[in-house]
Amino acid sequence: MIKIKTLTGFLWALLVILAIPAVFMSNNKLAEKLVHASGMKISSVFTGGEINETIENKGYKTIINKPVFACLAGETKKGFIQVEWRAKDKLPSAIEEKIDINGDKIPEFTIIFDTASKKATIINDTGTAAYIIKIYTLKTGFAVRAGFKKLTLNSGGFEL
Amino acid sequence: MKKLLTSALIIVPAFVLSLLFISKGKMPQGGLSLISFSAAVIFFNSMFFMMIYTKKTDRYRSALFITTAFFFVISFIGHMIEERGSMSFTDDALLNCQIPFCHIVTTMVLIPFAFTKTIIFPGSLTQGYAAVGAMIIIWLLSVFTIGRAWCGWACFFGGLDEGFSKILNKPVIKHISPSFKYLPVAVLLLVVISSAYLLQPTYCSWICPFKAVTEYEPITSTASIIKTIIFLSLFIILVIILPILTKKRTQCAFFCPFGAMQSASNYISPFEIKIDVNKCCGCGLCITNCPAASISKENLKAGAPALTCLRCGKCVDICPKGAAAFHIKGVEAGYDELCRVLSLYAYFIFMAAFLGGSFTDGLHKILNFFATGSFI
Numbered sequence: 434m435i436k437i438k439t440l441t442g443f444l445w446a447l448l449v450i451l452a453i454p455a456v457f458m459s460n461n462k463l464a465e466k467l468v469h470a471s472g473m474k475i476s477s478v479f480t481g482g483e484i485n486e487t488i489e490n491k492g493y494k495t496i497i498n499k500p501v502f503a504c505l506a507g508e509t510k511k512g513f514i515q516v517e518w519r520a521k522d523k524l525p526s527a528i529e530e531k532i533d534i535n536g537d538k539i540p541e542f543t544i545i546f547d548t549a550s551k552k553a554t555i556i557n558d559t560g561t562a563a564y565i566i567k568i569y570t571l572k573t574g575f576a577v578r579a580g581f582k583k584l585t586l587n588s589g590g591f592e593l
Numbered sequence: 594m595k596k597l598l599t600s601a602l603i604i605v606p607a608f609v610l611s612l613l614f615i616s617k618g619k620m621p622q623g624g625l626s627l628i629s630f631s632a633a634v635i636f637f638n639s640m641f642f643m644m645i646y647t648k649k650t651d652r653y654r655s656a657l658f659i660t661t662a663f664f665f666v667i668s669f670i671g672h673m674i675e676e677r678g679s680m681s682f683t684d685d686a687l688l689n690c691q692i693p694f695c696h697i698v699t700t701m702v703l704i705p706f707a708f709t710k711t712i713i714f715p716g717s718l719t720q721g722y723a724a725v726g727a728m729i730i731i732w733l734l735s736v737f738t739i740g741r742a743w744c745g746w747a748c749f750f751g752g753l754d755e756g757f758s759k760i761l762n763k764p765v766i767k768h769i770s771p772s773f774k775y776l777p778v779a780v781l782l783l784v785v786i787s788s789a790y791l792l793q794p795t796y797c798s799w800i801c802p803f804k805a806v807t808e809y810e811p812i813t814s815t816a817s818i819i820k821t822i823i824f825l826s827l828f829i830i831l832v833i834i835l836p837i838l839t840k841k842r843t844q845c846a847f848f849c850p851f852g853a854m855q856s857a858s859n860y861i862s863p864f865e866i867k868i869d870v871n872k873c874c875g876c877g878l879c880i881t882n883c884p885a886a887s888i889s890k891e892n893l894k895a896g897a898p899a900l901t902c903l904r905c906g907k908c909v910d911i912c913p914k915g916a917a918a919f920h921i922k923g924v925e926a927g928y929d930e931l932c933r934v935l936s937l938y939a940y941f942i943f944m945a946a947f948l949g950g951s952f953t954d955g956l957h958k959i960l961n962f963f964a965t966g967s968f969i
């Protein structure tokens with residue numbers, strides 16, 4: 434007589450063998466469900482953060498993202514903000530973008546970007562020690578990430 | 594004749610399933626597509642048939658595994674060149690999160706995901722080539738089904754160091770310190786902690802040897818030069834030179850963090866390798882021949898290889914006393930062949946479903962090259 438343990442072993446193996454094609458066949462649907470149910474997102478460290486403001490300029494548009502302070506738990510003091518310039522027909526040779534990080538209508542710094550040399554410089558308007566982290570060359574324009582340090586945090590936001 | 598017919602009958606369901614997976618549900622149109630598809634189906638199934646018919650596993654598994662890794666590389670590089678015109682990724686691909694997600698990254702994303710609900714990798718969640726969600730589902734499936742047989746049957750990289758390990762007949766370096774087996778655990782800890790702290794997949798950014806045959810950061814800065822030197826050196830040492838000299842899969846056995854993590858899933862999988870201590874004559878053939886260095890004298894006494902076993906079947910094939918065998922947990926003695934067939938079924942279907950497409954695509958690209966002078 435075949436023992437219960439042996440039978441269970443075979444049943445388990447059979448279930449596994451059936452599960453493999455079943456899961457592969459519905460992989461895309463399961464993946465969507467997993468992403469949806471778990472609330473999974475790509476970290477803003479890679480996406481550059483959510484879009485805060487899109488400004489339509491003559492010949493190009495500016496996309497300024499929300500500042501990112503990503504870390505494992507809570508927020509870091511060191512953050513970055515991503516700004517993109519996308520050409521509708523042609524980017525100007527120099528772009529000057531005033532950046533107001535905390536939404537108090539006072540720009541903390543200005544990014545000056547030279548599209549020919551692909552060089553960016555920062556002028557710190559309010560004593561903020563902002564700096565360029567990386568310049569991205571895109572098919573239709575450029576993106577710049579500027580880093581800065583958050584000095585104080587209050588319930589309404591933060592000061593720089 | 595009876596054996597031939599029985600073996601042919603046994604593989605019928607696997608044949609149907611592999612046909613379904615390799616064709617992705619629709620018959621390919623056109624000459625080269627049809628040729629590469631047919632070649633893939635025939636090659637996969639003839640190797641599986643030979644495993645069943647000859648009762649030998651490793652040599653046919655290995656032929657499949659190595660060829661698949663080769664075609665995967667051709668398919669992947671071809672895909673990248675088609676998409677972006679080069680093997681290095683572009684800033685657009687990075688910012689638009691279009692970098693293919695491989696299973697090794699899973700080791701680094703789990704903890705940050707648990708804390709932040711975000712994936713620390715610039716990949717697509719559900720759309721496009723090698724999306725994060727699809728790969729995580731496949732990895733979860735492997736954990737509950739085949740365990741670390743992933744590394745013996747399903748990893749698209751593993752066939753590379755396995756291929757180089759087959760070049761010499763005898764190893765030049767015969768003794769490998771047993772303490773090396775802890776190295777992958779150290780690498781795993783290092784990349785898990787550093788990735789969680791920096792919110793960056795540090796293994797991918799700095800030390801993945803397979804960047805040499807997939808995609809890499811454009812070489813534009815000192816950091817990217819250093820990274821390139823590191824991944825090329827690791828590839829040459831761990832995937833080419835050491836496997837040739839030791840006849841072991843050195844990258845997989847002594848470095849890969851995914852392998853270290855996946856070993857734990859051998860606890861969950863119903864399939865295992867068992868060594869019958871009463872039959873074992875202590876010749877040590879399995880110890881010297883195991884490509885993952887998963888068997889020691891202690892393992893022989895304990896009647897099972899270490900958790901790191903890849904279920905390749907080499908020890909089963911080589912054992913002169915028939916002491917090593919594929920086994921299903923809980924099953925009593927006397928069902929060795931049934932256990933082997935069921936284990937191989939699970940491994941083979943997983944392999945065909947996961948790698949069949951890359952095999953066909955890689956082959957198609959090579960045929961295209963000979964037909965038109967272009968891979969794409």
Ligand code: SF4
Pocket residue numbers: 697743744745748749750751752844845846849850851852853
């Ligand atoms: S150890 Fe790593 S590279 Fe080797 S087969 Fe396993 S996952 Fe692939």
Ligand code: SF4
Pocket residue numbers: 866882883884885886887888898899901902903904905906907908909
């Ligand atoms: S113990 Fe046997 S099945 Fe496991 S990896 Fe070593 S040779 Fe392969």
